[in-house]
Amino acid sequence: MTIKTSTGFIGLGLMGGPMAANVALAGFPLTVWNRTPAKAERLRGLGARVARSAAEVGSVSEVLISMVSDDDALEDLIFGAGGVAEAMRPGNVIIDMSTTSPSCMTQVAARLADKGIHLVDSPVFGSTEPALSGDLWAVVGASPEDLARVRPQLDAMCATVFEMGPVGAGSAMKVAGNLVVTGMIALLAESLTLGRSGGLDPSAMLEVLDAIDFTSPLWKGKGSLVVAEDYAPRFPLRHALKDLRLALAVSVAAGLDLRAVAGVEQDFVAAARAGHQDEDVMAVVHAVRATAQADDPLGRDGTTCAPVVNLTKDA
Numbered sequence: 472m473t474i475k476t477s478t479g480f481i482g483l484g485l486m487g488g489p490m491a492a493n494v495a496l497a498g499f500p501l502t503v504w505n506r507t508p509a510k511a512e513r514l515r516g517l518g519a520r521v522a523r524s525a526a527e528v529g530s531v532s533e534v535l536i537s538m539v540s541d542d543d544a545l546e547d548l549i550f551g552a553g554g555v556a557e558a559m560r561p562g563n564v565i566i567d568m569s570t571t572s573p574s575c576m577t578q579v580a581a582r583l584a585d586k587g588i589h590l591v592d593s594p595v596f597g598s599t600e601p602a603l604s605g606d607l608w609a610v611v612g613a614s615p616e617d618l619a620r621v622r623p624q625l626d627a628m629c630a631t632v633f634e635m636g637p638v639g640a641g642s643a644m645k646v647a648g649n650l651v652v653t654g655m656i657a658l659l660a661e662s663l664t665l666g667r668s669g670g671l672d673p674s675a676m677l678e679v680l681d682a683i684d685f686t687s688p689l690w691k692g693k694g695s696l697v698v699a700e701d702y703a704p705r706f707p708l709r710h711a712l713k714d715l716r717l718a719l720a721v722s723v724a725a726g727l728d729l730r731a732v733a734g735v736e737q738d739f740v741a742a743a744r745a746g747h748q749d750e751d752v753m754a755v756v757h758a759v760r761a762t763a764q765a766d767d768p769l770g771r772d773g774t775t776c777a778p779v780v781n782l783t784k785d786a
């Protein structure tokens with residue numbers, strides 16, 4: 472029997488909890504820690520050792536997986552007081568699976584390299600259900616050697632592993648991909664709200680969206696939450712807003728003006744300000760409904776035709 476690599480897991484939230492469970496079920500000797508200790512208890516039942524601190528996980532893990540909220544949380548966890556970088560040994564590897572900025576990944580990798588610790592930048596697509604079934608899609612930025620070393624852990628959590636390039640490329644893909652996802656969610660919210668204003672049944676709308684040639688599993692997956700008015704968090708809205716801001720920051724740094732994403736961000740800001748930040752991302756529909764009820768500054772109240780703008784050359 473092959474002895475599996477000692478593995479640590481930090482960040483046992485909505486995603487990290489089930490992901491760590493799959494690492495334990497795959498037979499890795501697992502040590503876990505979470506800032507809020509109660510979330511670690513389920514892992515104990517699966518044979519994981521629950522550490523008293525993040526540093527303790529670092530000191531016993533050859534491979535350490537992190538799944539925390541954002542750039543600040545990750546930097547705090549690795550380099551803050553009692554952080555894991557001080558406790559890990561040269562040659563050890565951190566797989567960060569959180570959604571963070573590409574620049575955070577390259578900076579963290581450079582600081583870790585000074586200590587001889589390797590970083591694999593591996594955010595994931597897929598929400599709580601694929602996290603539970605071990606069917607996530609990882610987008611990896613790492614050297615081929617580092618990726619080969621952590622492939623067994625990734626395979627325990629993911630259905631597919633995409634190699635995107637060096638550290639930073641995984642996060643660049645994740646940020647660009649989540650721009651599509653959040654845009655689709657905002658448009659779905661608008662489409663269902665528009666349909667409802669015209670007397671359409673949202674369930675019937677989802678049947679149509681699910682059948683026609685631009686279908687996506689997202690229409691029914693997220694649309695059915697609107698039908699049921701069920702906004703329990705799977706992908707918390709505050710993380711979607713964070714991801715939109717990552718996309719905006721990357722676009723500004725690249726000198727790009729992404730106007731659609733700026734509009735989508737406003738919907739998410741409004742939903743967060745209205746108190747929906749800890750609910751599922753689909754709760755953005757509340758912000759869309761609120762704008763539908765507000766006075767329309769452009770006078771598009773549905774009773775008059777919009778002015779026709781002639782775009783032909785000789786107009």
Ligand SMILES: NC(=O)c1ccc[n+]([C@@H]2O[C@H](COP(=O)([O-])OP(=O)(O)OC[C@H]3O[C@@H](n4cnc5c(N)ncnc54)[C@H](OP(=O)(O)O)[C@@H]3O)[C@@H](O)[C@H]2O)c1
Nearest residue numbers: 482483484485486506507539540544569570598705706710
């Ligand atoms: N949910 C999804 O569908 C989904 C899908 C793909 C990617 N993601 C990304 O995956 C990451 C985690 O998402 P999630 O949905 O699992 O979020 P979550 O439930 O909010 O979990 C966040 C985790 O980070 C920990 N954390 C936050 N700040 C910390 C700090 N300063 N030090 C140590 N630990 C800290 C939290 O600890 P506490 O328990 O103490 O708060 C918790 O374990 C995010 O980057 C998110 O954007 C989420």
